Amino acid sequence: MKNLTTLTFLLFISNVVSTQIDVGGMVKNKVNQRIEQKTNEAIDKTLDKTEEGVKETAKGDKKKGKKGENTENNSEGVTGNTQIESGTANGVSSEAKKSLKTFSKFDFVPGDKILVEDNFSTVAIGDFPADWNTNGSGEVVTVDGTEGKWLMIGKEGVFIPDYITDLPENFTMQFDIQCNEGFNYYTDWTTFTFLPTANRQKLNDFGRFSHPANAVRIGLHAQDAGGATGRSFFTTYDASGAELMNNEVSTSQYNNSMNTKVKVSIWRQKQRLRVYLNEEKVFDVPRAFDPTAKYNTFIMGTPEGSQKGDRILISNIRLAAGAPDTRSKLITEGKFVTHGILFDSGSDRIKPESYGALKDIAAVLTENPTVKVKIIGHTDSDGDDTTNMDLSKKRAAAVKEALTKEFALDASRMETDGKGESQPSDNNDTPTGKANNRRVEFVKL
Numbered sequence: 001m002k003n004l005t006t007l008t009f010l011l012f013i014s015n016v017v018s019t020q021i022d023v024g025g026m027v028k029n030k031v032n033q034r035i036e037q038k039t040n041e042a043i044d045k046t047l048d049k050t051e052e053g054v055k056e057t058a059k060g061d062k063k064k065g066k067k068g069e070n071t072e073n074n075s076e077g078v079t080g081n082t083q084i085e086s087g088t089a090n091g092v093s094s095e096a097k098k099s100l101k102t103f104s105k106f107d108f109v110p111g112d113k114i115l116v117e118d119n120f121s122t123v124a125i126g127d128f129p130a131d132w133n134t135n136g137s138g139e140v141v142t143v144d145g146t147e148g149k150w151l152m153i154g155k156e157g158v159f160i161p162d163y164i165t166d167l168p169e170n171f172t173m174q175f176d177i178q179c180n181e182g183f184n185y186y187t188d189w190t191t192f193t194f195l196p197t198a199n200r201q202k203l204n205d206f207g208r209f210s211h212p213a214n215a216v217r218i219g220l221h222a223q224d225a226g227g228a229t230g231r232s233f234f235t236t237y238d239a240s241g242a243e244l245m246n247n248e249v250s251t252s253q254y255n256n257s258m259n260t261k262v263k264v265s266i267w268r269q270k271q272r273l274r275v276y277l278n279e280e281k282v283f284d285v286p287r288a289f290d291p292t293a294k295y296n297t298f299i300m301g302t303p304e305g306s307q308k309g310d311r312i313l314i315s316n317i318r319l320a321a322g323a324p325d326t327r328s329k330l331i332t333e334g335k336f337v338t339h340g341i342l343f344d345s346g347s348d349r350i351k352p353e354s355y356g357a358l359k360d361i362a363a364v365l366t367e368n369p370t371v372k373v374k375i376i377g378h379t380d381s382d383g384d385d386t387t388n389m390d391l392s393k394k395r396a397a398a399v400k401e402a403l404t405k406e407f408a409l410d411a412s413r414m415e416t417d418g419k420g421e422s423q424p425s426d427n428n429d430t431p432t433g434k435a436n437n438r439r440v441e442f443v444k445l
Contacts, residue, residue, distance in 0.1 A: 106359075116161075117436075121431055123140045125139075128140070129151065136153065156302060156303055164297065169268070172268070173298070174263060176261065178312075190221070190301065191217055194289075195299070200212070215235075218275055219233040222255050230254035230262075245285065251280060271286065324338075326338075330444055341357050343398075348395045373444055375416045375442055376396060378425075393416065396417060424437045
């Protein structure tokens, strides 16, 4: 009301000035400028208060969890929230601005069958997940400005997801990592190691493996020597534990200021290793994995010499098996199913990291210009049937639009449909089962 009164008064003064004062053009212009400035300030204050009210209402709705709202990948039943001072606000802001085009060089295509989907949705806040093992400590938290739950680690140690007991010769693994803003240069690397279980050695005082036999290790750090970017390395070890190959590179995708959150994508094709940080391919090693070794263990190491306050958080772990063969499955078998086209939770907005999967199907359709397809969306069972049916149809339409706009495919070659949750390919009782049910099918017409 105060803002409205001020605005009325200023408009009244404006009328008086414009009708009664005549002391020269310069004075009149100056008065009008002041009036316009004050009027804009009053309007801005009113709009700011309105916007704050909308945000508070939205927060309340999110906490209540409206009945019938689709909750794919959301964490229901969370009774507490752990805040950390990190760069996640910056990370979310920059991530929200990303479009499919930002991942135009991303050629990562996930495996056919999802073996593991771990987003800690069933773990209580403050607990360490029961299906992980460690010689250190950690707890599941939520982070302001970031979706879902995260395993937060603030001390050195090794962390082993016990549910990973086999790594096929063709697999893909993805996960999100974030650190606190200002992550210290002198805090050591966060490492990710693939190796045979039989070659696991005794953990040393710092939670490290000295020289694990037949291992492939990848490392991340949020600060390089210059402080402007992050860095990454890989090292491979032979059967005796001796280093075979290693390399270290700087990367702008992960650092301790603007980009504290990064999606890591790892792709094994028999001996070959590819590593991506967001859309950037940082390593492509033709012979990293020993073809005679059986890799069946994944170990995360964090970090030796941790400085006070530094934390690492991991979530959204997805392990998939199989070497994608889009061309054969669509052209020969008549149907191709992908879990690599991802959407924002409860939305038809395609995530930018889906670019590789979209590019893969677009290439097949471009090479076979007479082929027409039906694009069919599927959801898990979270939310009500009607909402999921509508969402699945919108997602199929979004895929068609992306293929048309981003890859110049003729829209008349593509039909769309959605089945909602009505045709599950897996159970809906676990995060992995739900992830397998969230899929996009391309059926040859």
